[in-house]
Amino acid sequence: MVIVLIYNKWNVFDKMATISFNPQLCTRCGICTKVCPVGLILPEGEDGMPFMPDAMDDSCMKCGACESFCPTGAISPIFCTTHSLVSAPIIQDIDPDKLGSYMRMRRSIRNYKDELVDKKTIENILGIVRYAPSGINKQPVHWLVIHDPVEVRKIASLVIDWMREFSESEQEHPMKPVMLSMISAYEMGADPICRGAPHLAIAHSLDDGMSYTDCIIALSWFELAAPAFGIGACWAGFLKVAATSYQPLVDELGLPEGHIMQHAMMFGYPEYKIHNIPGRESARTTWK
Ligand SMILES: Cc1cc2nc3c(=O)[nH]c(=O)nc-3n(C[C@H](O)[C@H](O)[C@H](O)COP(=O)(O)O)c2cc1C
Structure with a gap:
Protein backbone atom coordinates (compact mmCIF):
# COMPACT_ATOMS: atom_id res chain seq x y z
CA MET A 1 0.00 0.00 0.00
CA VAL A 2 1.22 3.45 -0.83
CA ILE A 3 1.46 6.25 1.68
CA VAL A 4 0.92 9.64 0.12
CA LEU A 5 2.16 12.60 2.11
CA ILE A 6 1.44 16.03 0.77
CA TYR A 7 2.57 19.44 1.89
CA ASN A 8 0.13 21.65 3.66
CA LYS A 9 -2.16 22.70 0.86
CA TRP A 10 -3.20 25.82 2.75
CA ASN A 11 0.31 27.16 2.89
CA VAL A 12 -0.25 28.38 6.43
CA PHE A 13 2.86 28.65 8.51
CA ASP A 14 1.63 30.28 11.71
CA LYS A 15 -0.91 29.29 14.28
CA MET A 16 -4.29 30.47 13.11
CA ALA A 17 -6.74 32.23 15.38
CA THR A 18 -9.68 30.02 14.42
CA ILE A 19 -10.38 27.22 12.07
CA SER A 20 -11.81 28.19 8.72
CA PHE A 21 -13.77 26.32 6.11
CA ASN A 22 -13.14 26.39 2.39
CA PRO A 23 -16.56 26.85 0.71
CA GLN A 24 -15.25 25.37 -2.56
CA LEU A 25 -14.15 22.13 -0.91
CA CYS A 26 -16.83 21.77 1.77
CA THR A 27 -19.59 19.34 0.75
CA ARG A 28 -21.73 20.18 3.83
CA CYS A 29 -21.52 16.55 4.93
CA GLY A 30 -21.66 17.61 8.61
CA ILE A 31 -18.91 15.28 9.82
CA CYS A 32 -16.91 18.16 11.34
CA THR A 33 -19.90 19.09 13.50
CA LYS A 34 -20.22 15.52 14.70
CA VAL A 35 -16.57 14.87 15.48
CA CYS A 36 -15.74 18.12 17.33
CA PRO A 37 -15.27 16.82 20.90
CA VAL A 38 -16.63 20.00 22.46
CA GLY A 39 -19.37 20.75 19.94
CA LEU A 40 -17.97 24.09 18.76
CA ILE A 41 -18.72 23.64 15.06
CA LEU A 42 -22.27 24.58 14.24
CA PRO A 43 -23.88 22.98 11.19
CA GLU A 44 -25.64 25.76 9.36
CA GLY A 45 -23.94 29.04 8.67
CA GLU A 46 -24.03 31.01 5.46
CA ASP A 47 -24.93 28.83 2.43
CA GLY A 48 -25.34 25.79 4.69
CA MET A 49 -21.63 25.87 5.59
CA PRO A 50 -20.47 24.69 8.99
CA PHE A 51 -18.90 27.42 11.11
CA MET A 52 -17.33 28.09 14.46
CA PRO A 53 -18.54 31.29 16.15
CA ASP A 54 -15.68 33.64 17.04
CA ALA A 55 -16.77 33.54 20.68
CA MET A 56 -15.84 29.85 20.75
CA ASP A 57 -12.24 30.52 19.74
CA ASP A 58 -10.86 30.19 23.27
CA SER A 59 -12.76 26.96 23.84
CA CYS A 60 -11.22 25.22 20.80
CA MET A 61 -8.56 22.83 22.07
CA LYS A 62 -6.96 22.61 18.65
CA CYS A 63 -7.11 18.83 18.62
CA GLY A 64 -7.64 18.82 14.85
CA ALA A 65 -10.50 16.28 14.93
CA CYS A 66 -12.43 18.38 12.39
CA GLU A 67 -9.41 18.59 10.12
CA SER A 68 -8.65 14.90 10.50
CA PHE A 69 -12.07 13.61 9.59
CA CYS A 70 -12.93 16.09 6.84
CA PRO A 71 -13.11 13.90 3.71
CA THR A 72 -12.38 16.76 1.31
CA GLY A 73 -9.71 18.73 3.18
CA ALA A 74 -12.03 21.73 3.50
CA ILE A 75 -10.90 22.70 7.00
CA SER A 76 -7.80 24.81 7.46
CA PRO A 77 -5.00 23.32 9.53
CA ILE A 78 -4.62 24.85 12.96
CA PHE A 79 -0.88 24.28 13.04
CA CYS A 80 1.54 24.18 10.20
CA THR A 81 2.00 20.56 9.14
CA THR A 82 3.96 18.71 6.54
CA HIS A 83 2.22 15.48 7.43
CA SER A 84 -1.19 15.93 5.96
CA LEU A 85 -2.18 12.41 4.96
CA VAL A 86 -4.44 11.85 2.01
CA SER A 87 -4.58 8.08 1.93
CA ALA A 88 -4.62 5.78 4.92
CA PRO A 89 -1.53 3.62 5.24
CA ILE A 90 -1.54 0.00 6.22
CA ILE A 91 1.80 -0.91 7.67
CA GLN A 92 3.45 -3.83 5.96
CA ASP A 93 7.16 -3.31 6.09
CA ILE A 94 8.06 -1.05 8.96
CA ASP A 95 10.34 1.73 7.90
CA PRO A 96 10.73 5.00 9.84
CA ASP A 97 8.56 6.98 7.46
CA LYS A 98 5.77 4.44 7.56
CA LEU A 99 5.98 4.01 11.30
CA GLY A 100 6.00 7.78 11.75
CA SER A 101 2.91 8.12 9.59
CA TYR A 102 1.15 5.36 11.49
CA MET A 103 1.92 6.94 14.85
CA ARG A 104 1.02 10.46 13.72
CA MET A 105 -2.24 9.14 12.38
CA ARG A 106 -3.42 7.98 15.80
CA ARG A 107 -6.42 10.07 16.77
CA SER A 108 -8.84 10.07 19.64
CA ILE A 109 -11.95 8.36 18.32
CA ARG A 110 -15.25 9.66 19.62
CA ASN A 111 -17.74 8.30 17.10
CA TYR A 112 -18.27 4.57 16.91
CA LYS A 113 -20.11 2.08 14.74
CA ASP A 114 -22.82 0.06 16.39
CA GLU A 115 -20.70 -3.06 16.07
CA LEU A 116 -18.94 -5.24 18.63
CA VAL A 117 -15.23 -6.06 18.55
CA ASP A 118 -14.84 -9.79 19.06
CA TYR A 269 -14.88 0.42 15.34
CA PRO A 270 -14.63 4.07 14.25
CA GLU A 271 -17.59 5.50 12.41
CA TYR A 272 -15.46 7.83 10.30
CA LYS A 273 -12.19 7.40 8.44
CA ILE A 274 -9.19 9.59 9.10
CA HIS A 275 -8.22 11.59 6.04
CA ASN A 276 -5.74 14.09 7.41
CA ILE A 277 -3.20 14.44 10.17
CA PRO A 278 -3.51 17.68 12.11
CA GLY A 279 -0.33 19.58 12.97
CA ARG A 280 1.09 19.79 16.47
CA GLU A 281 3.45 22.06 18.37
CA SER A 282 7.03 21.59 17.34
CA ALA A 283 9.21 19.56 19.70
CA ARG A 284 10.48 21.88 22.42
CA THR A 285 13.99 20.56 22.84
CA THR A 286 16.98 21.72 24.80
CA TRP A 287 20.35 20.29 23.85
CA LYS A 288 23.30 20.19 26.22
C1 LIG B 1 -5.24 11.59 30.06
C2 LIG B 1 -6.21 11.89 28.95
C3 LIG B 1 -7.57 11.98 29.24
C4 LIG B 1 -8.48 12.24 28.21
N1 LIG B 1 -9.82 12.23 28.49
C5 LIG B 1 -10.72 12.40 27.48
C6 LIG B 1 -12.14 12.31 27.75
O1 LIG B 1 -12.59 12.06 28.87
N2 LIG B 1 -12.98 12.47 26.69
C7 LIG B 1 -12.52 12.75 25.42
O2 LIG B 1 -13.35 12.90 24.53
N3 LIG B 1 -11.20 12.84 25.14
C8 LIG B 1 -10.29 12.66 26.13
N4 LIG B 1 -8.93 12.71 25.87
C9 LIG B 1 -8.47 12.91 24.49
C10 LIG B 1 -7.80 14.29 24.27
O3 LIG B 1 -8.79 15.29 24.21
C11 LIG B 1 -7.00 14.18 22.95
O4 LIG B 1 -5.94 13.28 23.13
C12 LIG B 1 -6.44 15.53 22.49
O5 LIG B 1 -7.48 16.44 22.17
C13 LIG B 1 -5.56 15.37 21.24
O6 LIG B 1 -6.28 14.76 20.17
P1 LIG B 1 -5.75 13.39 19.52
O7 LIG B 1 -5.72 12.33 20.60
O8 LIG B 1 -6.72 13.07 18.42
O9 LIG B 1 -4.36 13.65 19.01
C14 LIG B 1 -8.02 12.47 26.89
C15 LIG B 1 -6.65 12.37 26.61
C16 LIG B 1 -5.76 12.08 27.62
C17 LIG B 1 -4.28 11.93 27.29
Missing part, protein backbone atom coordinates in the same frame (compact mmCIF):
# COMPACT_ATOMS: atom_id res chain seq x y z
CA LYS A 119 -12.95 -10.94 22.13
CA LYS A 120 -10.24 -12.65 20.07
CA THR A 121 -9.30 -9.35 18.43
CA ILE A 122 -9.12 -7.62 21.81
CA GLU A 123 -6.93 -10.44 23.10
CA ASN A 124 -4.65 -10.00 20.09
CA ILE A 125 -4.22 -6.31 20.89
CA LEU A 126 -3.55 -7.04 24.54
CA GLY A 127 -1.05 -9.65 23.37
CA ILE A 128 0.96 -6.83 21.85
CA VAL A 129 0.38 -4.43 24.72
CA ARG A 130 1.78 -6.80 27.30
CA TYR A 131 5.21 -6.15 25.77
CA ALA A 132 5.03 -2.49 26.83
CA PRO A 133 7.83 -1.42 29.14
CA SER A 134 7.30 -1.27 32.87
CA GLY A 135 9.50 -0.11 35.74
CA ILE A 136 11.94 -2.82 36.70
CA ASN A 137 9.91 -5.03 34.37
CA LYS A 138 7.31 -5.46 37.08
CA GLN A 139 4.47 -5.80 34.55
CA PRO A 140 1.90 -4.68 37.11
CA VAL A 141 -0.91 -3.98 34.65
CA HIS A 142 -4.21 -5.86 34.84
CA TRP A 143 -7.09 -5.36 32.44
CA LEU A 144 -10.79 -5.17 33.00
CA VAL A 145 -12.43 -5.22 29.58
CA ILE A 146 -16.04 -4.10 29.65
CA HIS A 147 -17.28 -5.92 26.60
CA ASP A 148 -21.00 -5.55 27.13
CA PRO A 149 -22.21 -2.17 25.77
CA VAL A 150 -25.06 -2.19 28.30
CA GLU A 151 -22.47 -2.24 31.07
CA VAL A 152 -20.56 0.59 29.37
CA ARG A 153 -23.74 2.68 29.41
CA LYS A 154 -24.24 1.84 33.09
CA ILE A 155 -20.72 3.02 33.87
CA ALA A 156 -21.27 6.24 31.91
CA SER A 157 -24.47 6.88 33.87
CA LEU A 158 -22.59 6.40 37.16
CA VAL A 159 -20.00 8.97 36.07
CA ILE A 160 -22.85 11.38 35.38
CA ASP A 161 -24.30 10.63 38.84
CA TRP A 162 -20.89 11.47 40.30
CA MET A 163 -20.83 14.73 38.33
CA ARG A 164 -24.29 15.62 39.62
CA GLU A 165 -23.19 14.99 43.20
CA PHE A 166 -19.92 16.84 42.69
CA SER A 167 -21.48 19.87 41.03
CA GLU A 168 -23.95 20.26 43.91
CA SER A 169 -21.15 20.06 46.48
CA GLU A 170 -18.98 22.91 47.77
CA GLN A 171 -15.86 21.29 46.30
CA GLU A 172 -13.95 23.34 43.78
CA HIS A 173 -12.55 21.89 40.56
CA PRO A 174 -11.50 23.56 37.29
CA MET A 175 -13.71 21.07 35.41
CA LYS A 176 -16.88 21.98 37.33
CA PRO A 177 -18.39 24.19 34.55
CA VAL A 178 -17.63 21.48 31.99
CA MET A 179 -19.40 18.94 34.18
CA LEU A 180 -22.62 20.97 34.13
CA SER A 181 -22.66 21.03 30.34
CA MET A 182 -21.86 17.31 30.23
CA ILE A 183 -24.77 16.55 32.53
CA SER A 184 -27.15 18.49 30.32
CA ALA A 185 -25.72 16.84 27.16
CA TYR A 186 -26.30 13.46 28.82
CA GLU A 187 -29.85 14.44 29.74
CA MET A 188 -30.47 15.30 26.10
CA GLY A 189 -29.43 11.78 25.04
CA ALA A 190 -25.71 12.19 24.30
CA ASP A 191 -22.97 10.17 25.97
CA PRO A 192 -20.19 12.66 26.73
CA ILE A 193 -18.44 10.15 29.00
CA CYS A 194 -17.94 7.05 26.84
CA ARG A 195 -19.02 8.63 23.55
CA GLY A 196 -21.32 5.74 22.68
CA ALA A 197 -18.34 3.35 22.48
CA PRO A 198 -19.28 -0.32 22.77
CA HIS A 199 -16.33 -1.27 24.99
CA LEU A 200 -13.98 -0.06 27.70
CA ALA A 201 -10.43 -1.13 28.48
CA ILE A 202 -9.60 -0.42 32.11
CA ALA A 203 -6.00 -0.75 33.30
CA HIS A 204 -5.88 -1.48 37.00
CA SER A 205 -3.19 -2.44 39.45
CA LEU A 206 -2.29 -2.44 43.09
CA ASP A 207 -2.51 1.02 44.61
CA ASP A 208 1.23 1.01 45.29
CA GLY A 209 2.08 4.51 44.07
CA MET A 210 4.39 3.04 41.41
CA SER A 211 2.26 1.24 38.88
CA TYR A 212 0.40 4.25 37.53
CA THR A 213 3.03 5.07 34.92
CA ASP A 214 3.18 1.48 33.69
CA CYS A 215 -0.60 1.40 33.27
CA ILE A 216 -0.51 4.65 31.32
CA ILE A 217 2.20 3.32 29.03
CA ALA A 218 0.21 0.13 28.47
CA LEU A 219 -2.92 2.08 27.59
CA SER A 220 -0.90 4.23 25.21
CA TRP A 221 0.25 1.07 23.49
CA PHE A 222 -3.32 -0.14 23.37
CA GLU A 223 -4.41 3.06 21.65
CA LEU A 224 -1.50 2.83 19.25
CA ALA A 225 -1.94 -0.85 18.38
CA ALA A 226 -5.72 -0.68 18.00
CA PRO A 227 -5.85 1.02 14.55
CA ALA A 228 -3.81 -1.84 13.04
CA PHE A 229 -6.88 -3.96 13.87
CA GLY A 230 -9.30 -1.37 12.46
CA ILE A 231 -10.18 -0.24 15.96
CA GLY A 232 -10.19 3.25 17.44
CA ALA A 233 -9.92 4.33 21.06
CA CYS A 234 -10.04 7.38 23.28
CA TRP A 235 -8.92 8.06 26.83
CA ALA A 236 -11.81 8.21 29.29
CA GLY A 237 -10.58 10.99 31.56
CA PHE A 238 -13.82 11.67 33.41
CA LEU A 239 -14.34 8.00 34.10
CA LYS A 240 -10.86 7.82 35.58
CA VAL A 241 -11.47 10.79 37.91
CA ALA A 242 -14.86 9.48 39.02
CA ALA A 243 -13.44 6.01 39.67
CA THR A 244 -10.98 7.37 42.20
CA SER A 245 -13.67 8.67 44.54
CA TYR A 246 -17.24 7.66 43.71
CA GLN A 247 -18.05 4.54 45.70
CA PRO A 248 -21.05 3.35 43.59
CA LEU A 249 -18.74 3.32 40.56
CA VAL A 250 -15.95 1.60 42.47
CA ASP A 251 -18.48 -1.04 43.58
CA GLU A 252 -19.78 -1.50 40.02
CA LEU A 253 -16.26 -2.10 38.69
CA GLY A 254 -15.54 -4.67 41.38
CA LEU A 255 -11.76 -4.61 40.99
CA PRO A 256 -9.69 -7.03 43.08
CA GLU A 257 -8.92 -6.10 46.68
CA GLY A 258 -6.21 -3.43 46.87
CA HIS A 259 -6.49 -2.54 43.15
CA ILE A 260 -7.50 0.80 41.70
CA MET A 261 -8.39 1.90 38.21
CA GLN A 262 -5.28 3.66 36.97
CA HIS A 263 -6.89 4.81 33.74
CA ALA A 264 -9.32 3.72 31.06
CA MET A 265 -10.11 3.94 27.39
CA MET A 266 -13.25 3.59 25.34
CA PHE A 267 -12.87 1.70 22.07
CA GLY A 268 -14.69 0.21 19.12
Whole structure:
Protein backbone atom coordinates (compact mmCIF):
# COMPACT_ATOMS: atom_id res chain seq x y z
CA MET A 1 0.00 0.00 0.00
CA VAL A 2 1.22 3.45 -0.83
CA ILE A 3 1.46 6.25 1.68
CA VAL A 4 0.92 9.64 0.12
CA LEU A 5 2.16 12.60 2.11
CA ILE A 6 1.44 16.03 0.77
CA TYR A 7 2.57 19.44 1.89
CA ASN A 8 0.13 21.65 3.66
CA LYS A 9 -2.16 22.70 0.86
CA TRP A 10 -3.20 25.82 2.75
CA ASN A 11 0.31 27.16 2.89
CA VAL A 12 -0.25 28.38 6.43
CA PHE A 13 2.86 28.65 8.51
CA ASP A 14 1.63 30.28 11.71
CA LYS A 15 -0.91 29.29 14.28
CA MET A 16 -4.29 30.47 13.11
CA ALA A 17 -6.74 32.23 15.38
CA THR A 18 -9.68 30.02 14.42
CA ILE A 19 -10.38 27.22 12.07
CA SER A 20 -11.81 28.19 8.72
CA PHE A 21 -13.77 26.32 6.11
CA ASN A 22 -13.14 26.39 2.39
CA PRO A 23 -16.56 26.85 0.71
CA GLN A 24 -15.25 25.37 -2.56
CA LEU A 25 -14.15 22.13 -0.91
CA CYS A 26 -16.83 21.77 1.77
CA THR A 27 -19.59 19.34 0.75
CA ARG A 28 -21.73 20.18 3.83
CA CYS A 29 -21.52 16.55 4.93
CA GLY A 30 -21.66 17.61 8.61
CA ILE A 31 -18.91 15.28 9.82
CA CYS A 32 -16.91 18.16 11.34
CA THR A 33 -19.90 19.09 13.50
CA LYS A 34 -20.22 15.52 14.70
CA VAL A 35 -16.57 14.87 15.48
CA CYS A 36 -15.74 18.12 17.33
CA PRO A 37 -15.27 16.82 20.90
CA VAL A 38 -16.63 20.00 22.46
CA GLY A 39 -19.37 20.75 19.94
CA LEU A 40 -17.97 24.09 18.76
CA ILE A 41 -18.72 23.64 15.06
CA LEU A 42 -22.27 24.58 14.24
CA PRO A 43 -23.88 22.98 11.19
CA GLU A 44 -25.64 25.76 9.36
CA GLY A 45 -23.94 29.04 8.67
CA GLU A 46 -24.03 31.01 5.46
CA ASP A 47 -24.93 28.83 2.43
CA GLY A 48 -25.34 25.79 4.69
CA MET A 49 -21.63 25.87 5.59
CA PRO A 50 -20.47 24.69 8.99
CA PHE A 51 -18.90 27.42 11.11
CA MET A 52 -17.33 28.09 14.46
CA PRO A 53 -18.54 31.29 16.15
CA ASP A 54 -15.68 33.64 17.04
CA ALA A 55 -16.77 33.54 20.68
CA MET A 56 -15.84 29.85 20.75
CA ASP A 57 -12.24 30.52 19.74
CA ASP A 58 -10.86 30.19 23.27
CA SER A 59 -12.76 26.96 23.84
CA CYS A 60 -11.22 25.22 20.80
CA MET A 61 -8.56 22.83 22.07
CA LYS A 62 -6.96 22.61 18.65
CA CYS A 63 -7.11 18.83 18.62
CA GLY A 64 -7.64 18.82 14.85
CA ALA A 65 -10.50 16.28 14.93
CA CYS A 66 -12.43 18.38 12.39
CA GLU A 67 -9.41 18.59 10.12
CA SER A 68 -8.65 14.90 10.50
CA PHE A 69 -12.07 13.61 9.59
CA CYS A 70 -12.93 16.09 6.84
CA PRO A 71 -13.11 13.90 3.71
CA THR A 72 -12.38 16.76 1.31
CA GLY A 73 -9.71 18.73 3.18
CA ALA A 74 -12.03 21.73 3.50
CA ILE A 75 -10.90 22.70 7.00
CA SER A 76 -7.80 24.81 7.46
CA PRO A 77 -5.00 23.32 9.53
CA ILE A 78 -4.62 24.85 12.96
CA PHE A 79 -0.88 24.28 13.04
CA CYS A 80 1.54 24.18 10.20
CA THR A 81 2.00 20.56 9.14
CA THR A 82 3.96 18.71 6.54
CA HIS A 83 2.22 15.48 7.43
CA SER A 84 -1.19 15.93 5.96
CA LEU A 85 -2.18 12.41 4.96
CA VAL A 86 -4.44 11.85 2.01
CA SER A 87 -4.58 8.08 1.93
CA ALA A 88 -4.62 5.78 4.92
CA PRO A 89 -1.53 3.62 5.24
CA ILE A 90 -1.54 0.00 6.22
CA ILE A 91 1.80 -0.91 7.67
CA GLN A 92 3.45 -3.83 5.96
CA ASP A 93 7.16 -3.31 6.09
CA ILE A 94 8.06 -1.05 8.96
CA ASP A 95 10.34 1.73 7.90
CA PRO A 96 10.73 5.00 9.84
CA ASP A 97 8.56 6.98 7.46
CA LYS A 98 5.77 4.44 7.56
CA LEU A 99 5.98 4.01 11.30
CA GLY A 100 6.00 7.78 11.75
CA SER A 101 2.91 8.12 9.59
CA TYR A 102 1.15 5.36 11.49
CA MET A 103 1.92 6.94 14.85
CA ARG A 104 1.02 10.46 13.72
CA MET A 105 -2.24 9.14 12.38
CA ARG A 106 -3.42 7.98 15.80
CA ARG A 107 -6.42 10.07 16.77
CA SER A 108 -8.84 10.07 19.64
CA ILE A 109 -11.95 8.36 18.32
CA ARG A 110 -15.25 9.66 19.62
CA ASN A 111 -17.74 8.30 17.10
CA TYR A 112 -18.27 4.57 16.91
CA LYS A 113 -20.11 2.08 14.74
CA ASP A 114 -22.82 0.06 16.39
CA GLU A 115 -20.70 -3.06 16.07
CA LEU A 116 -18.94 -5.24 18.63
CA VAL A 117 -15.23 -6.06 18.55
CA ASP A 118 -14.84 -9.79 19.06
CA LYS A 119 -12.95 -10.94 22.13
CA LYS A 120 -10.24 -12.65 20.07
CA THR A 121 -9.30 -9.35 18.43
CA ILE A 122 -9.12 -7.62 21.81
CA GLU A 123 -6.93 -10.44 23.10
CA ASN A 124 -4.65 -10.00 20.09
CA ILE A 125 -4.22 -6.31 20.89
CA LEU A 126 -3.55 -7.04 24.54
CA GLY A 127 -1.05 -9.65 23.37
CA ILE A 128 0.96 -6.83 21.85
CA VAL A 129 0.38 -4.43 24.72
CA ARG A 130 1.78 -6.80 27.30
CA TYR A 131 5.21 -6.15 25.77
CA ALA A 132 5.03 -2.49 26.83
CA PRO A 133 7.83 -1.42 29.14
CA SER A 134 7.30 -1.27 32.87
CA GLY A 135 9.50 -0.11 35.74
CA ILE A 136 11.94 -2.82 36.70
CA ASN A 137 9.91 -5.03 34.37
CA LYS A 138 7.31 -5.46 37.08
CA GLN A 139 4.47 -5.80 34.55
CA PRO A 140 1.90 -4.68 37.11
CA VAL A 141 -0.91 -3.98 34.65
CA HIS A 142 -4.21 -5.86 34.84
CA TRP A 143 -7.09 -5.36 32.44
CA LEU A 144 -10.79 -5.17 33.00
CA VAL A 145 -12.43 -5.22 29.58
CA ILE A 146 -16.04 -4.10 29.65
CA HIS A 147 -17.28 -5.92 26.60
CA ASP A 148 -21.00 -5.55 27.13
CA PRO A 149 -22.21 -2.17 25.77
CA VAL A 150 -25.06 -2.19 28.30
CA GLU A 151 -22.47 -2.24 31.07
CA VAL A 152 -20.56 0.59 29.37
CA ARG A 153 -23.74 2.68 29.41
CA LYS A 154 -24.24 1.84 33.09
CA ILE A 155 -20.72 3.02 33.87
CA ALA A 156 -21.27 6.24 31.91
CA SER A 157 -24.47 6.88 33.87
CA LEU A 158 -22.59 6.40 37.16
CA VAL A 159 -20.00 8.97 36.07
CA ILE A 160 -22.85 11.38 35.38
CA ASP A 161 -24.30 10.63 38.84
CA TRP A 162 -20.89 11.47 40.30
CA MET A 163 -20.83 14.73 38.33
CA ARG A 164 -24.29 15.62 39.62
CA GLU A 165 -23.19 14.99 43.20
CA PHE A 166 -19.92 16.84 42.69
CA SER A 167 -21.48 19.87 41.03
CA GLU A 168 -23.95 20.26 43.91
CA SER A 169 -21.15 20.06 46.48
CA GLU A 170 -18.98 22.91 47.77
CA GLN A 171 -15.86 21.29 46.30
CA GLU A 172 -13.95 23.34 43.78
CA HIS A 173 -12.55 21.89 40.56
CA PRO A 174 -11.50 23.56 37.29
CA MET A 175 -13.71 21.07 35.41
CA LYS A 176 -16.88 21.98 37.33
CA PRO A 177 -18.39 24.19 34.55
CA VAL A 178 -17.63 21.48 31.99
CA MET A 179 -19.40 18.94 34.18
CA LEU A 180 -22.62 20.97 34.13
CA SER A 181 -22.66 21.03 30.34
CA MET A 182 -21.86 17.31 30.23
CA ILE A 183 -24.77 16.55 32.53
CA SER A 184 -27.15 18.49 30.32
CA ALA A 185 -25.72 16.84 27.16
CA TYR A 186 -26.30 13.46 28.82
CA GLU A 187 -29.85 14.44 29.74
CA MET A 188 -30.47 15.30 26.10
CA GLY A 189 -29.43 11.78 25.04
CA ALA A 190 -25.71 12.19 24.30
CA ASP A 191 -22.97 10.17 25.97
CA PRO A 192 -20.19 12.66 26.73
CA ILE A 193 -18.44 10.15 29.00
CA CYS A 194 -17.94 7.05 26.84
CA ARG A 195 -19.02 8.63 23.55
CA GLY A 196 -21.32 5.74 22.68
CA ALA A 197 -18.34 3.35 22.48
CA PRO A 198 -19.28 -0.32 22.77
CA HIS A 199 -16.33 -1.27 24.99
CA LEU A 200 -13.98 -0.06 27.70
CA ALA A 201 -10.43 -1.13 28.48
CA ILE A 202 -9.60 -0.42 32.11
CA ALA A 203 -6.00 -0.75 33.30
CA HIS A 204 -5.88 -1.48 37.00
CA SER A 205 -3.19 -2.44 39.45
CA LEU A 206 -2.29 -2.44 43.09
CA ASP A 207 -2.51 1.02 44.61
CA ASP A 208 1.23 1.01 45.29
CA GLY A 209 2.08 4.51 44.07
CA MET A 210 4.39 3.04 41.41
CA SER A 211 2.26 1.24 38.88
CA TYR A 212 0.40 4.25 37.53
CA THR A 213 3.03 5.07 34.92
CA ASP A 214 3.18 1.48 33.69
CA CYS A 215 -0.60 1.40 33.27
CA ILE A 216 -0.51 4.65 31.32
CA ILE A 217 2.20 3.32 29.03
CA ALA A 218 0.21 0.13 28.47
CA LEU A 219 -2.92 2.08 27.59
CA SER A 220 -0.90 4.23 25.21
CA TRP A 221 0.25 1.07 23.49
CA PHE A 222 -3.32 -0.14 23.37
CA GLU A 223 -4.41 3.06 21.65
CA LEU A 224 -1.50 2.83 19.25
CA ALA A 225 -1.94 -0.85 18.38
CA ALA A 226 -5.72 -0.68 18.00
CA PRO A 227 -5.85 1.02 14.55
CA ALA A 228 -3.81 -1.84 13.04
CA PHE A 229 -6.88 -3.96 13.87
CA GLY A 230 -9.30 -1.37 12.46
CA ILE A 231 -10.18 -0.24 15.96
CA GLY A 232 -10.19 3.25 17.44
CA ALA A 233 -9.92 4.33 21.06
CA CYS A 234 -10.04 7.38 23.28
CA TRP A 235 -8.92 8.06 26.83
CA ALA A 236 -11.81 8.21 29.29
CA GLY A 237 -10.58 10.99 31.56
CA PHE A 238 -13.82 11.67 33.41
CA LEU A 239 -14.34 8.00 34.10
CA LYS A 240 -10.86 7.82 35.58
CA VAL A 241 -11.47 10.79 37.91
CA ALA A 242 -14.86 9.48 39.02
CA ALA A 243 -13.44 6.01 39.67
CA THR A 244 -10.98 7.37 42.20
CA SER A 245 -13.67 8.67 44.54
CA TYR A 246 -17.24 7.66 43.71
CA GLN A 247 -18.05 4.54 45.70
CA PRO A 248 -21.05 3.35 43.59
CA LEU A 249 -18.74 3.32 40.56
CA VAL A 250 -15.95 1.60 42.47
CA ASP A 251 -18.48 -1.04 43.58
CA GLU A 252 -19.78 -1.50 40.02
CA LEU A 253 -16.26 -2.10 38.69
CA GLY A 254 -15.54 -4.67 41.38
CA LEU A 255 -11.76 -4.61 40.99
CA PRO A 256 -9.69 -7.03 43.08
CA GLU A 257 -8.92 -6.10 46.68
CA GLY A 258 -6.21 -3.43 46.87
CA HIS A 259 -6.49 -2.54 43.15
CA ILE A 260 -7.50 0.80 41.70
CA MET A 261 -8.39 1.90 38.21
CA GLN A 262 -5.28 3.66 36.97
CA HIS A 263 -6.89 4.81 33.74
CA ALA A 264 -9.32 3.72 31.06
CA MET A 265 -10.11 3.94 27.39
CA MET A 266 -13.25 3.59 25.34
CA PHE A 267 -12.87 1.70 22.07
CA GLY A 268 -14.69 0.21 19.12
CA TYR A 269 -14.88 0.42 15.34
CA PRO A 270 -14.63 4.07 14.25
CA GLU A 271 -17.59 5.50 12.41
CA TYR A 272 -15.46 7.83 10.30
CA LYS A 273 -12.19 7.40 8.44
CA ILE A 274 -9.19 9.59 9.10
CA HIS A 275 -8.22 11.59 6.04
CA ASN A 276 -5.74 14.09 7.41
CA ILE A 277 -3.20 14.44 10.17
CA PRO A 278 -3.51 17.68 12.11
CA GLY A 279 -0.33 19.58 12.97
CA ARG A 280 1.09 19.79 16.47
CA GLU A 281 3.45 22.06 18.37
CA SER A 282 7.03 21.59 17.34
CA ALA A 283 9.21 19.56 19.70
CA ARG A 284 10.48 21.88 22.42
CA THR A 285 13.99 20.56 22.84
CA THR A 286 16.98 21.72 24.80
CA TRP A 287 20.35 20.29 23.85
CA LYS A 288 23.30 20.19 26.22
C1 LIG B 1 -5.24 11.59 30.06
C2 LIG B 1 -6.21 11.89 28.95
C3 LIG B 1 -7.57 11.98 29.24
C4 LIG B 1 -8.48 12.24 28.21
N1 LIG B 1 -9.82 12.23 28.49
C5 LIG B 1 -10.72 12.40 27.48
C6 LIG B 1 -12.14 12.31 27.75
O1 LIG B 1 -12.59 12.06 28.87
N2 LIG B 1 -12.98 12.47 26.69
C7 LIG B 1 -12.52 12.75 25.42
O2 LIG B 1 -13.35 12.90 24.53
N3 LIG B 1 -11.20 12.84 25.14
C8 LIG B 1 -10.29 12.66 26.13
N4 LIG B 1 -8.93 12.71 25.87
C9 LIG B 1 -8.47 12.91 24.49
C10 LIG B 1 -7.80 14.29 24.27
O3 LIG B 1 -8.79 15.29 24.21
C11 LIG B 1 -7.00 14.18 22.95
O4 LIG B 1 -5.94 13.28 23.13
C12 LIG B 1 -6.44 15.53 22.49
O5 LIG B 1 -7.48 16.44 22.17
C13 LIG B 1 -5.56 15.37 21.24
O6 LIG B 1 -6.28 14.76 20.17
P1 LIG B 1 -5.75 13.39 19.52
O7 LIG B 1 -5.72 12.33 20.60
O8 LIG B 1 -6.72 13.07 18.42
O9 LIG B 1 -4.36 13.65 19.01
C14 LIG B 1 -8.02 12.47 26.89
C15 LIG B 1 -6.65 12.37 26.61
C16 LIG B 1 -5.76 12.08 27.62
C17 LIG B 1 -4.28 11.93 27.29
